Amino acid sequence: MALRSSDDDEAFRDEVRAFLEAKFTPELRALTARQAGVFADGDLARRWHRILFERGWIAPAWPTEYGGPGWTPRQGAIFQEECARAGTPRLPGMGLSLCAPVIMRYGTDAQKAFFLPRMLSGEHYWCQGYSEPQSGSDLASLQTRAVRDGDDYVVSGSKIWTTHAQFANWIFLLVRTSTEGKPQAGISFLVSPMDAPGISVRPIISMSGEHEVNQVFFDNVRVPVANRMGAENEGWTVAKYLLEFERGGGSSGVPLSVALERLVDIARNQPADGAASLYEDPVFRRDLARLEIEVMALAWTERRLAGRRRDGESIGNAAASLKKLCASELGQKIEDLSMRALGLYALPDQRGALGTGANESPIGPEYAVTPTARFLNGRASTIFGGSSEVQRNILARVALGL
Amino acid sequence: MALRSSDDDEAFRDEVRAFLEAKFTPELRALTARQAGVFADGDLARRWHRILFERGWIAPAWPTEYGGPGWTPRQGAIFQEECARAGTPRLPGMGLSLCAPVIMRYGTDAQKAFFLPRMLSGEHYWCQGYSEPQSGSDLASLQTRAVRDGDDYVVSGSKIWTTHAQFANWIFLLVRTSTEGKPQAGISFLVSPMDAPGISVRPIISMSGEHEVNQVFFDNVRVPVANRMGAENEGWTVAKYLLEFERGGGSSGVPLSVALERLVDIARNQPADGAASLYEDPVFRRDLARLEIEVMALAWTERRLAGRRRDGESIGNAAASLKKLCASELGQKIEDLSMRALGLYALPDQRGALGTGANESPIGPEYAVTPTARFLNGRASTIFGGSSEVQRNILARVALGL
Amino acid sequence: MSLDLTEQQTLLRDSVGRFLSDRYSFEARRQILNGDPGWSPTIWRAFAEELGILGAAFAESAGGLGGDALDTMVLMEELGRALVLEPFLETVVLGGGLLKRCAAPLATETIRGIVEGHTRLAFAYSEPQARYRWDDILTQARPEGAAQVLRGRKSVVFGAPAATHLIVSARTGGGRHDHEGVVLVLVDPKAPGVSLRSYRTLDGRLAADIDFHDVRIPPEAVLATSEVAPGIIEAALDEATAAVCAEAAGILDRLVSDTVAYTKERRQFGAPIASFQVLQHRMVNMFVKAQQSAAMSHMAALKLAEAAADGARSVAAAKAYVGEACREVGQSAIQLHGAMGVTDELAVSHYFKRAIAIETQFGSAEHHLNRFQQLSLGMASKTAA
């Protein structure tokens, strides 16, 4: 809705804009515009993290006691909007958005005091050890063992699809500490430094040619019992708590709208048959209008369900899955139309011009550099973090009682 | 493909056209144009049946020994095309197309001699007793009992969705003659006159307000054992043989093309925003072109798989399900676009102008009379005769080995 | 700002919902549907006297409750959920929406009749050549002395057979699509020269094609002159369009819950068919579309209530979305009900038919997608927020 912002909110927006104007330098902008991965790559992510940290804005959702900025939800939304519009680097959220809530809820005081400030400063760069080669959608079947030995667990097994493991210095992971009872019953939640002896990382190259994910091997890795979050064998509860944040963070409307705006820019510059530009082509315009309306529908649904969730209606529990499902599928539709808007210039492999180390000029127009790689990388969005099939299973159960 | 017909075929086509010109009179045309049901209603069906019978053309697919015309497949296709283009009444096929192959394959000589000529002449008007209130997709769970008593079976139970039971004087039905073993094992295939004591018919009104289907009750109905087709308890084999014909008859291309031509006629006469007619509207034209291409794709797939089926490749077994699935879903898309093409004149209930007994003039243009009723009636096409879900289950098994 | 209902709106929703579940069961509705005149004067009286909802959208000075588009949304959602046949939309939302913007004394008087329950309206604006454009008007209002003479033809006028008064759009001048020269007049459907061809629509509601053959319109029956009529028509049509979106939200909610309930009951292959994953996922898709439709309806109502600059654009977006959802959710509901779904016997086919009618009423999804595009060009910001 056209929220009639208060004057305070407008002042805050100006503050955010001024900050971005000053700190999101032309150099950073140029680097970021050539990113097509799910997250900005390690160096760029660290640089932008540091800049936000110094301003005190790195963790908008954190309580002030841990270093959050104390914003209202509306301010958080404004910040997110302005960052999305400016196109700032997409920071990986494995630490700040996923592990942090777990530590705040299940961590001991010592764990909180150690991890949270280092997460905030960026000293700790986190990755997530959930999936295993044989345990994807069926996460509870995981097999990585952790055997108690004095004050340590000895961990053996392998985690896969570990985003940014090559940059991370800490990992949180689910391990099997018992084979008694249901599969869910014997799981514990541990954290470990990535340089612990016995950890090794194998890159997995994506179909776009990028290195974002990895397989991480654990060969008798010693993890102190003090690095467990929550009770032994109760890691499933912790894991599920975290998954809510994985499905749920932030509003989908703004990033999807920004993606649409990028598409509009392409369309205005692309030729078309029988129209001044692709943007004037009636069939393209209908497809575009449909997507605009779908983005509105999702944004307003999120807002509407947020109210229901407050009321404790059961529908609220479904909101996170609904959002993950719709935002990922809609994002793919936008990526798909963006790629097709390019015509033949959708075809060149632009790897030479992509990423922070890239030094080639684009093939074709500048705006043709990222859409194809984004399209290819975006295929993962309906698979990772709970596939669309899994989200529909959840919705069938939670929302429809099936 | 633009089959380059032989001169003989062209001569045959001329013969069919001349026949239709002479016998499909303006009166019959006017009556037929106001039909929106799945089949022409009883009176009209009987009249047209009689006309085709007298010409010897009522059963194109029958062998000549039983009264078929002895056409080549190409001639059969030409006949079907010309009838579809002329818009002749859609005759119910429960006798000629479904029961007849069963009798030819499983019937005794006496059964053949009694039933086939009467089916041909139209003296016997057949309906089909397969589904039951609790047995739809799961046909093998049927419960209508037939208990042997001397030379008779005594049949009790109920059949549902019985098309044209109100016009029929014969019914073929599946009954349970044994509860031993798998559900499929105790089924038999019987035929009975509809005026047998104990049979009663309850109309079921469709959402378009039409009376095409019924529930048929059997209250201790005596059916002579001589009226069984195939062996006792082996009716499932007979039933499945018949279902192949239900999914498979004829080519989908022509009726779907005719439906598209009707849609084009509507579009040429309908107003549009910013175009001379709806037909000139680029967005409508794209939707229409998509449907045209989908019709081509289905027609050519049928033709291609027909070749494979001859070769005995396993894919051939899937052809009937593929056709039923695609033709029904595509037909619905055409009905949907046809209805929407009418604008506000899609909304009036035209029942007063529909059917042989109708005496009101259409509300709005003449072409607005049938599309909405066809749209509503067409919803059944993906449900009856094996739902789309069932066809996909079959294809998963037969075509993909799942 | 949250999308929660106010306490008053929750009360309104609950009281109307309770009334309808007591008095407007599917069987009760069927009797009204199958009888003459196709709507219930008893229910209508109760709307006026027991519930007081016929005054919902009117100023308190006119005897109304002073409600806004959000109150209308709450009401329409409930009316949709019970599939109410009575001409609330036609009379209160559309007819009333025109009248309350007209300065003519006759307008105020007519509103009073609505609130009291003895006046029912129909807005005769659509014409056979117009597809979905209200401004494609050929009907003429020629001056004849102080009066005007009306001649022309209106098509598919919802509610006309039940209406005590018709509001008619006509031209005193201008060409086919011009906004200049359009006026609104009030016409007695029994006046000489007015002839209705009345019929049911596919969803069992009432409509008519109407011929006006030199119908005399006295000066006081001119509700809006050409200076104001186009703006009034657009505003009232936007409100009515938002209102059918809300009605659709109620209907879609029922289509989802009826389908879930049916598939839990119906057993095939030894299990409730709701246990089949393909059906579950299809129901999830229905649910998502129903939720998003309700959100879009809410957005449209809120924008109208706020008199936001992008009100019309929001209504177009909502109707485009909801229209397609009506078709898709409706067809899924029928398919999942199997053979029972295509009969007249269960509620689902009745909800389906109304959903399909709503898709077309006030313009199809295509029409509103076009409108959305045109209105977007005029807006500064195209973001979802």
Added chain:
Amino acid sequence: MSLDLTEQQTLLRDSVGRFLSDRYSFEARRQILNGDPGWSPTIWRAFAEELGILGAAFAESAGGLGGDALDTMVLMEELGRALVLEPFLETVVLGGGLLKRCAAPLATETIRGIVEGHTRLAFAYSEPQARYRWDDILTQARPEGAAQVLRGRKSVVFGAPAATHLIVSARTGGGRHDHEGVVLVLVDPKAPGVSLRSYRTLDGRLAADIDFHDVRIPPEAVLATSEVAPGIIEAALDEATAAVCAEAAGILDRLVSDTVAYTKERRQFGAPIASFQVLQHRMVNMFVKAQQSAAMSHMAALKLAEAAADGARSVAAAKAYVGEACREVGQSAIQLHGAMGVTDELAVSHYFKRAIAIETQFGSAEHHLNRFQQLSLGMASKTAA
């Protein structure tokens, strides 16, 4: 007429299929893909000498096999099934399709080089401003004495980095979309004034953007004058478009069978994921689209082989259908492979990327839907038969 293959076509299919399964495994292909030059001269030589398929589409008088569009279809389906990187399409189908229609002696000579395996072609026709229209040509061929001088820019020229010869479309006159004034010339990619920016395309194939800066074209290198060039270009592009439809049919077949095999292997929740009904039905939808794509490809090839009046329209229909099928089947295949599907490690992502590239190559589905509509207007009959 049946759609069965002739005995000779079956033999051709089987021998090529056998060769590729022996010599062009996924691992063998990966080495070619990751190496330089991105295609295998050894395989190419085997195509010429062992299989003889480089002459498939040429007249026997030119050393070819005299095959038609159906033979090309059979070949391309197999090449698609093995995801062959070598420039058969660019050289034999498209380049050869142009040359065999050109009367110039140099054309005949160049064909001989193709058949013998030492000549590879690329057709430089697309330009940055043209989207998918071949006739949107700004590249100029100006006369200079007896020769011509070529100046302009061509974009995304498939096969150019591997080509020994370029065929270039250019204008001696006429405006941007005019068919008059278009000629075809043969250009040595190493000639002065020719500069290539070579790159891989997303599917690992080779392409280039090419600048022609006052490149001198001797008179004998004019392959087709403006009287015949437009017809030659359209015919060759139609054949090439039908050929990628056939390639797609092979790819889609593999996407379906790989997905079925993967889901039968992969276990989650204690069962092969192929046992989940939602996945089964999605695979059925993939199967149906793959079958229909093969049928449309067959139709297009047959129409071209027959020189049917609706050949171009059939190709447009086939490409529109197959293009959309590539996207939909491809995306389903990735989704059903789960996280493994988005890596470079399994074959599925490689097939997917080629399918996505085919959707765009020679014009998107939208482009061919438009063409189909325009060509339909000229046809007497619009029926499926």
